[in-house]
Amino acid sequence: MIQLAAVVKTGGVTEGAALLGLAQPAVSRTLSMLEKRLGEPLFIKGRRPLQPTPLGRALADHGQVMLAASRKATDTIESFRVGKGGTVRVGGTPFFMDALIAGMIAEFQNLHPNVRVDQSYGYFSDLRAALKADQVDLAICPIDILDEGSGLEFQQILPGRNVIACRVTHPLLMKHRPQPSDLLNYPWIAPPPGSPLLADLRSMLLSFGATEIRIRYTGGSLMGAVNYMKGTDALTILPHSVVFALRKDKSITALPVAVPHPERALGLLKRADAPRMPAVDHFARHIRSGFENLKHLIKRHEQSVVWGV
Incomplete structure (x- = not known):
């Protein structure tokens, strides 16, 4: 029916085949087989450009819907492959998410408007459980140490201060x-x-x-x-x-008062065996890049405000 829709739309078998990227003989065989199966003609004989019969028109309308759905599915697959579509499920500690990550999410979606971001809150123990239960794809949180054999991977993006x-x-x-x-x-x-x-x-x-x-x-x-x-x-x-x-x-x-720095760091946490998800990978790179750009500014601010230098 998709091939029928293409032929009806273009008015010729050759043109319809070209629209779909198929060979003309293959489309002709398909239409001939369909007519035999139905026992009814699909086109009015002797008309050029081709004109569909009422049955041909009705089936072509269904084919057009199928063609649109097929192309949309193809676009969805391609967007997923290149990381321009899909969903990113990210969890994180409240203060960091509100002050820093929310703005970075907005920047990311300005670049990738078709990626949906589902954000949730939690601390390390909650986020670890959510990762293992496949409830989030990525966690952004401060941790002290990651136990060996945890099945998780941690990438530091900012030291604890x-x-x-x-x-x-x-x-x-x-x-x-x-x-x-x-x-x-x-x-x-x-x-x-x-x-x-x-x-x-x-x-x-x-x-x-x-x-x-x-x-x-x-x-x-x-x-x-x-x-x-x-x-x-x-x-x-x-x-x-x-x-x-x-x-x-x-x-x-x-306040310009030095306080002990915690033995922990802010970073990205994910399952070591997580399937590859391009949108999540793009998002993680965006967060890492954002903090890489901020590190020097944050350090300069600390020296100026806390240490007064």
Whole structure:
């Protein structure tokens, strides 16, 4: 019926065969066999260009639908092969996803508008389980160490760097060099439960000599924490890259206080035995490239804001 549709559309067997990239004798045989099978003519005899009978026209209409579907399927296959179509299922830790990755997803889809991105949130244990259950294709998260034999692959894209974040009008910014003991005079925002930042916060404050932690606000999203900080003198711990990403808002900044850097790195996590998916590969390269371009800017920002050099 696809061949019939092509002949009806072009008005000739030769032309219809050329449209489909087939040989004219092959199309003639197909139409002849179809007429014998139906016991009815498909074209009115003696008319040039060829004119279909009512039955021929009806079957050609079906063939046209099939031809369109066939071409669409071919386009879908080709888009998948070159990574310009398909779906990318990506999961990641909330603060990084909101501050950095969401913008990179937008940039990626401007280049690949036919690729759908399904994003979810989670911390390392959740993301590891989601990868093994084939619920996500790629995870973007900070990890300390990957167990041997885990069946996962990790590619580092940014070393771990924490800073103490506050609003841009915080009183401590008036001090030339705030001391760790000064920080204990202010309340704190705790990162969400399950976040590795929560353990970093407790460890850092204990190293500063705190006997108890004055938590004023907990469990909020990144924007929730930022908006809370904007209206209070509360402090919190954040990855430096997150503070860097929010620098243009001019609402929060980092205190010039050195804090211990965690023994972990932000990176891309995927199953070692995952089937090749071109769209996922393109997306992963886009994220790696984005962070490669940001590394030097983030380092310069850290030296300027935290170290004052």
